[in-house]
Amino acid sequence: MSHPYDHRWRERWQRNRAKRARRMSRDGAYRWRLRHRWHQRWHHHHKQFKHSLGARLIAIFVVLAGTSSLLLWTSMRSPDVLLLCVMGLLGVIGMAFGLIRHMVQPLHALAVGAEAFRRGEFAHRVPVIHGDEIGDLAQRFNQMAADIQAMLDGKRALLLAISHELRSPLTRARLHAELVGEGESRDALLDELAQMRDMINALLESERLGSGHSALQLCEVDLAALAREQAQPRLELLIEPDLPLLRLDRLRVQLLLRNLIHNALRHNDPSRGAVQLSLQRAGTGLQLKVRDFGPGVPPEALPQLGQPFYRPDQARTRHEGGVGLGLCLCRLVAEAHGSRLVLRNVEPGLEAAVTLR
Incomplete structure (x- = not known):
């Protein structure tokens, strides 16, 4: 025969077991959140480091200084490896130079793009090589060129439309002027109308030539x-x-x-x-x-x-x-x-x- 109060011990043991399970669950969730937060923070800093040209240059200089100091210390402790240390130092310097040149290479593309924009070649696009500050600048260059080209196209279309629309009333005005009796007033009016016609023709021709060699x-x-x-x-x-x-x-x-x-x-x-x-x-x-x-x-x-x-x-x-x-x-x-x-x-x-x- 079992004791009538055995179920109390069993209930207490089950409650204690549930508490331990909840505590372990909370501790696991906390550790997971902590690990996930650290992972997110690491990714954030890594992204900032890749985006920052200055941070990468500083890292290269720090590595170069640390390696140089280590090689110098090694050569002072063991003069027999002096030649190897010098060769290693030259190799590190060459590698740092290559990395820095690779990072600043997009500056040449920006210079080429700026020269193209100066010549009015707004169809030119600067290649976005790296996703850092220079890459952001290249994207802004390209957006600026697209905006300027759209503005010029709108101006050209408006000027062409106005010039075309002015031709018809100008022709009618000239016909009416020729019906006026001969005299200085008639000659002056015809001369002014001729100047307006020449100006409209010049504007139309200048806009056609705005497309360059393709207009020839x-x-x-x-x-x-x-x-x-x-x-x-x-x-x-x-x-x-x-x-x-x-x-x-x-x-x-x-x-x-x-x-x-x-x-x-x-x-x-x-x-x-x-x-x-x-x-x-x-x-x-x-x-x-x-x-x-x-x-x-x-x-x-x-x-x-x-x-x-x-x-x-x-x-x-x-x-x-x-x-x-x-x-x-x-x-x-x-x-x-x-x-x-x-x-x-x-x-x-x-x-x-x-x-x-």
Whole structure:
């Protein structure tokens, strides 16, 4: 016969066993949370270390200093291994140099990207090599280029739309002006309308040339023949014989010649001489020069020439005509052909030079 109170001992033992189980469970959960928290913290610091270029450089210098000190201490205790210590030190230095060069290698890509952006090549993208601060900077560079390109595309689309829409009312205004009786008012009105038409055409052409080489229609062009087509009384042609043909856009080169000559004639002083148009060989290409004998432009204004709507006060006035798009078109035509428009004072006058290949 079992004792009638045995179930009390059994219940107490079961309660104690449940308490021990709960305590062990709490201790295991705590240890797991502690281990998991340490693991997360380690991953966080490891991520920060990989992202920080300065931290990795400091780590390399610390390892280099520690290894150098250890090798120096070893060589002092045992002079027989001095040569091995020196070789080991050189190896460590070479390894540190390689690691540092690998870490700063993306800086060269950033420099190349900055130069491309300076030239207006916003389609260029900087490669993101590492996921550190330099990688973040490369991503910001690429985002900046995309934003600028989108802004320029929007500006170009808006300008093209406005220019196209202005053509129709301008044509109607010219037709109405021609119905007005002859006189100074009619001539002045037609002249102003003609200037507006030329400005709209120049804006449209400048936006087309904004896409660079893709806007050109290249063919074999006799540049000397194009220059002779511009012959007029106040223009002196200096053309070297037997010049080769070049692959150019004939209409755009005609526009270049016409604008350069028109600009030179407008500011030339005939008493000093006629405007000179020279064409000669320059390496594998041809160099085109147009020089006038006018007052020139101030030296501080030379870098601004060729910018849209820029007109130096000393050289141009509104009554002489022109809105500052002629040289801008010349610059765009030259750049679309892979060249550049060079403007300089030649005492007296101004010289514009373009080398075409």
